[in-house]
Amino acid sequence: MQGKKKILMILMILTLGVFAFTGCAPTQMSTNEPTTEGEMTESVATEAGSNTESTEADGNTQGVETESAELDPANPVHVTFYSYSLGFPTMKEGMEHLIQEFNDTIGKEKGVVVEGIVDENYTKNVTDIQAGNQVDLIQNVFPSLDVAKENLGIMAFEDVFPEDELDAHWDGISEAALSLGKIDGKTYGMAFTFSTPILFINGTLFEEAGLDPNHPPQTWDEVLAAAQQITEKTGKPGLAFSPSNGWVTYGLFYSNGAGIFNEDRSQVVFASPEGIEAIEKWKEFYTSGCAALGTDGEVVEQFMAGNAGMTLNTTAMLSGIRSSFDALGIELTGTTMPSFGEKEAIPVNSGSALVVRPDSDLKAKAIWEFVKYATGPRGYTIITSEIGYLPLRTEIADDPQYLKPFADEYPLVRVNLTQLDNVRGTIWPAAIATEGSQIFNNAIQVAVSTDADVGETLKKAQDDINALYK
Amino acid sequence: MDKQSVTLQRLREAEQKPPRRLKSILAPYLFLLPALLLIGFWVYKPLVQTLQLATYDWSLVPGTTAEFVELDNFSKLLRNAEFWPAVNNTIFYTVGMLPFSVIIPLFLAAATQSIDPKAQRIYRALFFIPMIMAPVSTAVIFRWLFNPGNGLVNQTLLNLGIVDRGIAFFSDPNWARLIILFIAGWKMIGFATLMYSSALTGINGEYYEAAKLDGASEIRQFFDITLPLLSPTTMLMIMISVLFSSQWTFAYIDNLTMGGPFSTSTNIYYMMYRFAFAEMNVGLSAAAAAMFMVVFGVLALILQYLNRKLAFYDN
Numbered sequence: 001m002q003g004k005k006k007i008l009m010i011l012m013i014l015t016l017g018v019f020a021f022t023g024c025a026p027t028q029m030s031t032n033e034p035t036t037e038g039e040m041t042e043s044v045a046t047e048a049g050s051n052t053e054s055t056e057a058d059g060n061t062q063g064v065e066t067e068s069a070e071l072d073p074a075n076p077v078h079v080t081f082y083s084y085s086l087g088f089p090t091m092k093e094g095m096e097h098l099i100q101e102f103n104d105t106i107g108k109e110k111g112v113v114v115e116g117i118v119d120e121n122y123t124k125n126v127t128d129i130q131a132g133n134q135v136d137l138i139q140n141v142f143p144s145l146d147v148a149k150e151n152l153g154i155m156a157f158e159d160v161f162p163e164d165e166l167d168a169h170w171d172g173i174s175e176a177a178l179s180l181g182k183i184d185g186k187t188y189g190m191a192f193t194f195s196t197p198i199l200f201i202n203g204t205l206f207e208e209a210g211l212d213p214n215h216p217p218q219t220w221d222e223v224l225a226a227a228q229q230i231t232e233k234t235g236k237p238g239l240a241f242s243p244s245n246g247w248v249t250y251g252l253f254y255s256n257g258a259g260i261f262n263e264d265r266s267q268v269v270f271a272s273p274e275g276i277e278a279i280e281k282w283k284e285f286y287t288s289g290c291a292a293l294g295t296d297g298e299v300v301e302q303f304m305a306g307n308a309g310m311t312l313n314t315t316a317m318l319s320g321i322r323s324s325f326d327a328l329g330i331e332l333t334g335t336t337m338p339s340f341g342e343k344e345a346i347p348v349n350s351g352s353a354l355v356v357r358p359d360s361d362l363k364a365k366a367i368w369e370f371v372k373y374a375t376g377p378r379g380y381t382i383i384t385s386e387i388g389y390l391p392l393r394t395e396i397a398d399d400p401q402y403l404k405p406f407a408d409e410y411p412l413v414r415v416n417l418t419q420l421d422n423v424r425g426t427i428w429p430a431a432i433a434t435e436g437s438q439i440f441n442n443a444i445q446v447a448v449s450t451d452a453d454v455g456e457t458l459k460k461a462q463d464d465i466n467a468l469y470k
Numbered sequence: 471m472d473k474q475s476v477t478l479q480r481l482r483e484a485e486q487k488p489p490r491r492l493k494s495i496l497a498p499y500l501f502l503l504p505a506l507l508l509i510g511f512w513v514y515k516p517l518v519q520t521l522q523l524a525t526y527d528w529s530l531v532p533g534t535t536a537e538f539v540e541l542d543n544f545s546k547l548l549r550n551a552e553f554w555p556a557v558n559n560t561i562f563y564t565v566g567m568l569p570f571s572v573i574i575p576l577f578l579a580a581a582t583q584s585i586d587p588k589a590q591r592i593y594r595a596l597f598f599i600p601m602i603m604a605p606v607s608t609a610v611i612f613r614w615l616f617n618p619g620n621g622l623v624n625q626t627l628l629n630l631g632i633v634d635r636g637i638a639f640f641s642d643p644n645w646a647r648l649i650i651l652f653i654a655g656w657k658m659i660g661f662a663t664l665m666y667s668s669a670l671t672g673i674n675g676e677y678y679e680a681a682k683l684d685g686a687s688e689i690r691q692f693f694d695i696t697l698p699l700l701s702p703t704t705m706l707m708i709m710i711s712v713l714f715s716s717q718w719t720f721a722y723i724d725n726l727t728m729g730g731p732f733s734t735s736t737n738i739y740y741m742m743y744r745f746a747f748a749e750m751n752v753g754l755s756a757a758a759a760a761m762f763m764v765v766f767g768v769l770a771l772i773l774q775y776l777n778r779k780l781a782f783y784d785n
Contacts, residue, residue, distance in 0.1 A: 130750075294618040295641045295731075298619070302620075443732075445641075
């Protein structure tokens, strides 16, 4: 009796177990679980089919879908737009305005509704794609562009949108900016919100320290001298520029003639004498006690609260700094990124590119309508005047219909524009992007803000990153 | 016929009829079936899948191919620059959490045990409030308190002349993880105090009366009666604290330091999260998860063993 019961119980549990694990087999397939190679390929073919088909079939007849693929105002197409700008208080309103205005005008007229989705850490688009949700349009940062290309199924603009329309739309947009989103000759990211670092200056603190805010320092030596004078006279940090900024750092290397990668991006080469020299100069701000301490966010907050003399940061901060300084009654000036002596300063770009992953021809058309609007003259007028990013259509800065009134009022916009031609981008190769950039950023923080030797720290990081290539 | 004889008769009938016997044997398992199915689907299936994922190189993006890499993920993990600092910090957070989950709450609960019930309720509510505060809002509040420029903490330190320059708590490798531990611990205290308070209420008052009659001092009573009788709660709190401290520090790491400065405040959970969702390397993340499932599983077994050895139940 007892024995029978036991056997029955074991049988029962085994059946249950088998049922629990195998019962879900069909869902495994359709959600692309990596079961076996064969199953995987099969499910790829069915699930990703629509993506690849619409890419390849552009221009070909594709049956019913292509014929009916016309936008219809009565049945608007829904486009999901993942934007980090929506997650930052200083940029949120401007980006919301841009989306709303599109939906109310062109969107309504043609039949497109763009839904803005907050993605302040750049991770929501990834997790949503992983979860199988349709992500149409992403505001993607540049350094991770290759990663997105390799992993997120984003498509080249040339493969999705008609060539003549692309050419017509790109006419008037800075060539240097457009080229930053190109990988292997194709545009995987179209330059969207864009800025170069500028040296923001707290005019009031400058005057208190006996400096002239209208003759701002131009070289790093001058910036250091000014920062030291500010700290000496006012007790407040002279420069708010954190080693964890994650992007301006590259500009320091480039400005001193150092590179991050070799020609074909197969090695990192940043621990060159020029690279080490640039970082050693930066470190002097810390050793002489005139640097604002804290995380990147904290040092910017100190500057915005009027507690630091200068900050080297993106013009996307302009609207935030402006309103804060207005409220505090502080005078705001600024200048281009400082240079190393006589060498020409080479700014980097922060900001984003638009990357697209339409799942049908119709969706591609809808996305293209929004892209055209957002990167057209009206779009850039909103982006520049309400967020602070650069107008990539430089000529609208002189067009009274668009940006001229704003640029006249805030000359910093033109400061930013003058740097645009020199701008240089940094895209980490996908294979080593995250770990490599992490090692790089950590090394910069250690080198600048601790007692560690700059040369040794950078050389070790360089060796560690190059080891990742293997 | 009275009720008892009816039941007896039915039992006899049941014994005579084999099909009904099978039914009565099956019945309990049928009742268990929904629970077993749910646990199988929500707990064990993901577990098996995690182990499976650990042997693949995959971004988890639908439409991409997972590449079978055998145990490469594990060796990659051990070579990763962030791995050992993360392990180190996980130990730091786990050990550092114990005072907040055991020692401080024990004394808070004991101290508020014998006061006026009204005041007791107010005190306990105050202790418990941090626990119910959303981690992200807590992180923001502490970010402002510890702001290097005009945070309250630095302003106070400056005014008292203890420092002559604000401390950048979240970008100083010595401070960042201490502050994170402090915030997580601050939240933990409320929960643990509540647990101890309810355990204290359960102690039979007669022990104290007897001890008083024998002339035992309050301190003696605490160590000889309260402490041993609270041992089951203490073991439970140690277990909860050890197994969950890494998860509870996650929100503060993400919101305050993002693992920095230079990976000095990250822990294994944050590292796994970064692997899976920032670096899109689900295999590596799963490998780390599998490895730590074993570590924490062993820890849990040891703690259970200790619990049986050390906890004293007043039955």
